[in-house]
Amino acid sequence: MSLQIGPYQFKHNLVLAPMAGITDAVYRQLCRDKGADYTLAEMVASKKQLWDSKKSSTRHASLTDPEPRAVQLIGTDATELAEAAAWQVSQGAQIIDLNMGCPAKKVCNVAAGSALMAMPDKVEEIFQTVVAAVNVPVTVKIRTGSDDSTKNALQIALLAEQCGLQAVTIHGRTRAAKFSGEAEYQTIKEVKQALSIPVIANGDICTPEQADFVLEYTLADGIMLGRATQGYPWIFREINHYLNSGNHLEKPSLEEFAATVKQHISGLHRLYGEDLGLKIARKHLGWYAQHLPDGKQLRRQFNQLQQADLQLDIVYDFFAELGYSKIGIAQQKQK
Incomplete structure (x- = not known):
């Protein structure tokens, strides 16, 4: 339709x-x-x-x-x-x-x-x-x-x-x-x-x-x-x-999830400027974090940052340390 x-x-x-x-x-x-x-x-x-x-x-x-x-x-x-x-x-x-x-x-x-x-x-x-x-x-x-x-x-x-x-x-x-x-x-x-x-x-x-x-x-x-x-x-x-x-699609891969989060945050920094952009990014990261293992810890650390570039750094580091097995567990819980 x-x-x-x-x-x-x-x-x-x-x-x-x-x-x-x-x-x-x-x-x-x-x-x-x-x-x-x-x-x-x-x-x-x-x-x-x-x-x-x-x-x-x-x-x-x-x-x-x-x-x-x-x-x-x-x-x-x-x-x-x-x-x-x-x-x-x-x-x-x-x-x-x-x-x-x-x-x-x-x-x-x-x-x-x-x-x-x-x-x-x-x-x-x-x-x-x-x-x-x-x-x-x-x-x-x-x-x-x-x-x-x-x-x-x-x-x-x-x-x-x-x-x-x-x-x-x-x-x-x-x-x-x-x-x-x-x-x-x-x-x-x-x-x-x-x-x-x-x-x-x-x-x-x-x-x-x-x-x-x-x-x-x-x-x-x-x-x-x-x-x-x-x-x-x-x-x-x-x-x-x-x-x-009538069938379910596979959940996004770890790479795609990471790329989307980084694209979103960097886009907010460009649209609003770094000061306002980093504040708006916090709520969006909080929502993404609900779908990730150890997401609460990521959210707490992310919300404490006062520089836009550090927000991207912590996201890079988080996904770099995250393995496929962990992301798979998080997706199963979401279902």
């Missing part, structure tokens, strides 16, 4: 979720290399005064990114979002995604993100205004509703289709649930049955088997992976292989 959004046809139907502070250009490229055909950048605030901020500058569309270049916007004012969308397109964005799924308190307190699910009139205004402002596909990510008593994903998704959006992604939890409990897929299935535009399923998809189940149960056009990719971008490759063959 393939996925198509507007004019963009993807070979596979696996999407990297936009995650604040994580899915920068370096991470998106890594996930593309490992089998994600479509990746979204971190969400960007729609407020004009923030477009040129240091943080936002790393989140805009980059002409060096593989196509299609997708940017996610978050905000509450329709005109503001439309202006931001038009500006992002002028900078090279080829798909605009609207964030109506983030459950973070600081986002919902200003009626943005998933808080908008409770305001369908405002949502409709945003959809109409943004679609009219750009000549590229507009998509949206939503949740199932505000809480268990007010699940209105179908209402919002139908508005999206009626207003000209070209895909809807649904996280299988309500705003109130945040990331607790288990995602449910019945709501996603109901939305898919009602819409003619692509529907992408999201939430708790961490294994090839779960990916297969979600696609078969919901009949969604694609699935979006988020937290499962942290420290293990190979999940895309493994799911693609399983969906195509």
Whole structure:
């Protein structure tokens, strides 16, 4: 099964979720290399005064990114979002995604993100205004509703289709649930049955088997992976292989694992500069370390380092001392 959004046809139907502070250009490229055909950048605030901020500058569309270049916007004012969308397109964005799924308190307190699910009139205004402002596909990510008593994903998704959006992604939890409990897929299935535009399923998809189940149960056009990719971008490759063959793919070799970690860390140093890059590298190394023997010790030592070059040195030394038998044991435990 393939996925198509507007004019963009993807070979596979696996999407990297936009995650604040994580899915920068370096991470998106890594996930593309490992089998994600479509990746979204971190969400960007729609407020004009923030477009040129240091943080936002790393989140805009980059002409060096593989196509299609997708940017996610978050905000509450329709005109503001439309202006931001038009500006992002002028900078090279080829798909605009609207964030109506983030459950973070600081986002919902200003009626943005998933808080908008409770305001369908405002949502409709945003959809109409943004679609009219750009000549590229507009998509949206939503949740199932505000809480268990007010699940209105179908209402919002139908508005999206009626207003000209070209895909809807649904996280299988309500705003109130945040990331607790288990995602449910019945709501996603109901939305898919009602819409003619692509529907992408999201939430708790961490294994090839779960990916297969979600696609078969919901009949969604694609699935979006988020937290499962942290420290293990190979999940895309493994799911693609399983969906195509029904068989499991071998885990990454020691050499590939080492090369990926080093590529990621050095890329962060280049993107953010050494001072900020080494701080951001710590969280990513922590996620990689969960898949390695003696990973806790590596993480502790890594987090104490104050120089970017020393971070790379310790990674080189760690993998140089690690044998195939140990990496094999770690992979068996992961299963």
